[in-house]
Amino acid sequence: MSFAARATLSTTSEHPALVSAARSGLVQTRSVRLDQPEAVAVLERARFDHLTGMLAAAVFDGTVVIGDASVRERLERQWHDELRLCIALESFAVRTARMLDAAGISWRLTKGPAVAHLDYGDPSLRTFGDVDVVIHPGDWADAQQLLAGYGFERHAPTLPGSYDSRFGKGVTLTADGLELDVHRRFAVGRFGVTTRMEDLFATAADEIELAGHALPAFPPAHRLLHACYHASLGGFRRLRALRDVAQLLLVTGAEWELTFDIARTWKGEAVVASAIVECWKQLELDIDHPAHERAMTTTISNADDRALRLFASGAPFRRQALSAVSRLPLHQVPTYLWILAPHRRGRRL
Amino acid sequence: MSGSDRWKRAQSVVWRMAPGYLALGTVEGDVLEVEGSGDEVWRHLERWVSTDELVARLTARHGVADEDLAAEVVALLGELRSAGYVEHNE
Numbered sequence: 001m002s003f004a005a006r007a008t009l010s011t012t013s014e015h016p017a018l019v020s021a022a023r024s025g026l027v028q029t030r031s032v033r034l035d036q037p038e039a040v041a042v043l044e045r046a047r048f049d050h051l052t053g054m055l056a057a058a059v060f061d062g063t064v065v066i067g068d069a070s071v072r073e074r075l076e077r078q079w080h081d082e083l084r085l086c087i088a089l090e091s092f093a094v095r096t097a098r099m100l101d102a103a104g105i106s107w108r109l110t111k112g113p114a115v116a117h118l119d120y121g122d123p124s125l126r127t128f129g130d131v132d133v134v135i136h137p138g139d140w141a142d143a144q145q146l147l148a149g150y151g152f153e154r155h156a157p158t159l160p161g162s163y164d165s166r167f168g169k170g171v172t173l174t175a176d177g178l179e180l181d182v183h184r185r186f187a188v189g190r191f192g193v194t195t196r197m198e199d200l201f202a203t204a205a206d207e208i209e210l211a212g213h214a215l216p217a218f219p220p221a222h223r224l225l226h227a228c229y230h231a232s233l234g235g236f237r238r239l240r241a242l243r244d245v246a247q248l249l250l251v252t253g254a255e256w257e258l259t260f261d262i263a264r265t266w267k268g269e270a271v272v273a274s275a276i277v278e279c280w281k282q283l284e285l286d287i288d289h290p291a292h293e294r295a296m297t298t299t300i301s302n303a304d305d306r307a308l309r310l311f312a313s314g315a316p317f318r319r320q321a322l323s324a325v326s327r328l329p330l331h332q333v334p335t336y337l338w339i340l341a342p343h344r345r346g347r348r349l
Numbered sequence: 350m351s352g353s354d355r356w357k358r359a360q361s362v363v364w365r366m367a368p369g370y371l372a373l374g375t376v377e378g379d380v381l382e383v384e385g386s387g388d389e390v391w392r393h394l395e396r397w398v399s400t401d402e403l404v405a406r407l408t409a410r411h412g413v414a415d416e417d418l419a420a421e422v423v424a425l426l427g428e429l430r431s432a433g434y435v436e437h438n439e
Contacts, residue, residue, distance in 0.1 A: 087365055088380060
């Protein structure tokens with residue numbers, strides 16, 4: 001049994017000011033007031049979702065009206081704090097790039113700084129809280145060894161059986177008090193084990209220049225692919241993740257047909273379709289776009305739908321990881337279950 | 350420094366601008382924040398520009414007396430130069 005993609009996965013409703021912020025610069029939006037007492041909670045939500053720059057832009061252009069001067073000042077300070085962090089993270093990205101390049105590691109910058117520079121006219125609007133890189137599967141082990149040698153620390157436990165390289169999404173490392181997400185795949189679980197990340201390295205990279213250093217990034221169709229995987233599988237769906245999807249489709253003009261093609265070969269068409277449908281719904285976009293039509297008519301199996309709902313609900317890691325079982329070759333299933341089994345008795349993941 | 354001195358953003362800098370705010374950083378992790386019209390000055394430093402030309406452009410925009418604006422601009426450029434955020438050509 002299957003059905004066409006539906007935008008019914010979200011369980012949260014966002015404040016109208018945040019929706020207006022996430023639509024800012026994309027479409028005409030009626031003016032929304034943001035007053036106390038909810039203003040402080042909205043600003044906190046904007047910080048959590050890295051929507052502060054877009055909220056500030058919406059205030060500047062009058063789309064969001066804040067009557068209380070103290071709230072406006074707080075928003076401005078919050079934006080400046082996030083911009084200062086972006087500066088620190090971009091310096092960190094350059095230092096990391098030098099290490100990876102000197103060792104001959106094949107990699108791509110993705111998400112935050114990549115989309116901020118390549119997809120947003122003003123990168124100050126798109127703030128972020130960490131640096132994300134994708135490592136070529138063939139260089140995964142060398143990259144881990146290299147970064148550990150430079151003092152990058154891993155805080156989450158390593159699973160046995162080479163889980164990270166065989167099945168995992170990646171690892172989060174820290175150095176200099178900053179966070180580096182090192183991706184092996186775009187997702188864990190059902191939609192992760194069928195990805196073939198090496199496909200993305202067969203295409204020439206885009207580049208962004210930071211501090212005179214050229215950093216490789218994915219081309220638009222691949223950036224859209226990652227944005228969709230993040231929006232659909234990154235936990236509770238957030239407006240900024242959906243804005244990235246809209247930005248890549250409506251502003252950058254990413255080759256969305258190619259995105260769907262890759263997703264289909266990865267058995268992840270439902271992931272892309274779901275992200276686009278959810279994007280249109282949450283951002284209240286009344287725009288005809290062929291990618292949206294394609295997404296609306298994409299057939300999603302019950303099994304895919306259950307997995308999408310699992311991820312959208314923010315289920316614990318182990319439940320997400322176990323969603324891969326039905327997609328694994330039979331001979332790998334015992335090993336996979338063995339790898340995950342200790343966590344039933346130990347830490348709750 | 351004279352009015353004919355020329356200025357340009359240093360290549361080895363990362364930065365962000367917002368209205369009335371400028372943040373600059375080095376690859377080593379130093380960060381400098383400038384409040385006020387630093388963002389406008391930075392916009393004009395994308396290509397080589399002389400102190401006089403920079404002051405003229407800002408004056409045309411703000412209509413402030415030359416001497417006051419020139420003093421502020423020269424002070425800011427000196428600070429950016431000493432921190433390595435701009436290139437300077439006498």
